[in-house]
Amino acid sequence: MNSRRPPFAGGRWEHVVGWLFVIPALVMYGAFVLLPLLMSVQYSFVRWNGFGPMTWVGLDNYIRVLEDPDLLGTIFNSLRLVVFFSFIPVSLGLVIASIMHRTATGRYGALARTVLFLPQVIPLVAAGIIWGRLLSLPGLVNEILRAIGLDDVTRAWLGDFDWALPAVGFIGVWVLLGFCTVLLSTAMTKLDPSLFESARIDGASWFTEFIRITVPLLRNEIGVCLTVTVIAALAAFDIVYVSTAGGPGNSTAVPGIQIYILAFTEQRIGPASALAVMLTALVLIVILPFQRLNREA
Amino acid sequence: MKRSFYLIFSALAVFAMFMAVARTPKAVAQDAIDCGTEPITLRGYFETGFDLPFRLAEEFTKQYPNVTWDISQDQFANLINATPRLLSGDNPPDLIRLPTMVSFANQGLLKNLDEYAEAFGWNDWPVPQLNQNRVAEDGTRGSGSLYAMGLNYSLTGIFYNRDQAAQIGMTEPPTTLAEFEALLAAAKEAGLLPIMQWGSAQSGMGLAFPLQALMASVGSVDPINNWIFQKPGATIDTPENLVAAQHLADWISNGYFPEDINAIEYTDANARFSEGEGVFIFNGDWQNAAYDATMSGNVGFFVMPSAEEGGSPAAMSAPLTFGIAANAVNADCAAFFFNWVGTNEVARQIGVDVGGSNPGGPSGLPMPAVAEGSITNETLAAGSVIGEAGTSMDFIANATSAIFAQGWTPELQKMVGGRQDAAGLLQTVQAEYERQLSE
Secondary structure, rough: OOOOOOOOOOOOOHHHHHHHHHHHHHHHHHHHHHHHHHHHHHHHEEOOOOOOOOOEOHHHHHHHHHOOOOHHHHHHHHHHHHHHHHHHHHHHHHHHHHHHOOOOOOOHHHHHHHHHHHHHEEEEHHHHHHHHOOOOOOOHHHHHHHHHOOOHHHOOOHHHOOHHHHHHHHHHHHHHHHHHHHHHHHHHOOOOOOHHHHHHOOOHHHHHHHHHHHHHHHHHHHHHHHHHHHHHHHOOHHHHHHOOOOOOOOOOOOOHHHHHHHHHHOOHHHHHHHHHHHHHHHHHHHHHHHHHHHHOO | HHHHHHHHHHHHHHHHHHHHHHHHHHHHHHHHHOOOOOOOEEEEEEEEOOOHHHHHHHHHHHHHHOOOEEEEEHHHHHHHHHHHHHHHOOOOOOOOOOOOOHHHHHOOOOOOOOOHHHHHHHHOOOOOHHOEEEOOOOEOOOOOOEEOOOEEEEEEEEEEEHHHHOOOOOOOOOOOOOHHHHHHHHHOOOOOEEEOOOOOOOOOOHHHHHHHHHHHHHHOOHHHHHHHHHHHHOOOOOOOHHHHHHHHHHHOOOOOOOOOHHHHHHHHHHHHOOOOOOOOEEEEHHHHHHHHHOOOOEOOOOOOOOOOOOOOOEEEEEEEEEOEEEEOOOOOHHHHHHHHHHHHHHHHHHHOOOOOOEEOOOOOOOOOOOOOOOOHHHHHHHHHHHHHOOOEEEEEOOOOOHHHHHHHHHHHHHOOOOOOHHHHHHHHHHHHHHHHHHH
């Protein structure tokens, strides 16, 4: 039964070469992304300290996570972080990009973009340490507040139960605003100028222009920004670990921190993996609507 | 055929060697436990920021030139997380700084040092030195087989700024808790910060120091040690500890600590204390060299006085614990190093000069000389008072590997934020302790 021929007659060699190009990347991806992912799922069903024997415990680890208010609380904290890491940078980035598009073209626009993008170049750990200093009671932020007479609002921002999470979120805004602005303003330069011209001839204000033309046409890019920043919020670890380590009293604890403590300090790989799997699922659930936004555009 | 011959031959050879070792009298075994004369590389895993082990390693090589070192280092918090993987890895360290040790001993990751203790005579050293590093067969600490050694034995207590103490009329250290609290009130009255302390989650909540000092001041040290050593039925939620925790809650509400304590890191607290912020700070003698350097002559030390008139003071005193991995290649040499640290004159001098703490070792050896005017004179003197009274404790943050991160730190931070009271603090930490032990 040799009647079936390869799909690309004579193209077999190309087929092989194609695979040869893909294989190195595929092997790396498999070994460092897919395999660990599958192993995490496996670990989430066992009781294990990281090196001894594993015991199968079924769904126990998931039940433990769901029953522990401290662990569940971390998920709510990370949802609150979404506001700071995602909604504020994306909406503010849109406004800034739109203003720059209209007013600051040429050299000043490039300069503004560079300044806004700078935080992206600084490692998150360094940003966390620097902001930790700036936001401390004797730090620069409070010094400025005192200088303008706002002595009453000064506080140890990262050590205050009500303000620690917004303060961490503010660091996130600082880091991610530049990314969103640069991405959105680059996309704006590709929009057809005649659209804006005709709008202006019709007497459209900046705001109308923004709502009616800019935002609808940038749906794709906004979707990308939302996707990247929401993942940064839900999977946050470095900024939080360096600036507050989850404190004070778990008020800034996010799943990333608890996974780290569970796995390495407590040597409970099972619950740590269960929380990690749940976090992955949560990220996917939150992200999927944005992908739809992209596709429809 | 040839292959199986070799197998049988080597099996016989191993058997013969085993018999030879088993028959060797102990006196001969002692001669054998050293670093030999062949070149040997000891793999060390030390804590960043603490010079002592590095300086000891340097001196050891000076005296035993065939020994070189391959030393890695890490921060304390990372050390806690990395230790199980390092110990169970393919190339485990010969010498490792152990943040906690019970679980590692129970998991068979640490070498049992009983044989070495016998050979070197460590069992005759003063009892408190070794018993914190003993783990019994039921997995509790405080007695049983030896699994780690201390490079020195640190002492915690209360450091004070001499100028500011004089300002509030303190001519000599308080002898009762009431006297100490009167001084705190006087400091507050004088517009000074009574106590500088750190409290960020990154550093670990420093209020655990005054809390434990209060526990031992109000009650006795035994129930506290039982809890740390994970004795069956031990609880931290006792009536005495409730009184202690209430004192701490009062100190917080009286404004005795800095208002931003929840955001203060360990290094910042010490820097601010050195700059004159805070009359007192609860800390350990590992900080001596730094205090000598930054506030030379202006720093004093005392241990927490008892709540009762004439009662013994008590202190948290813990070995700078190092262990040998169960599969370490150079275990004998590492054990020889432990013995050298406690008995060699130069090593003991380094222990005092660099570490600021009691170098331990046999009771007959003289204490190395300390520079005049150094705060180390006061901590060593206080240490011998505690040693005689037998009122030393390990640290409540070391009861389990995660009790600090998951129990004391968040709950004490909540207490500062007015979201936890004394009774709730002890109940929550006890529940967390029981949860962790049940895992």
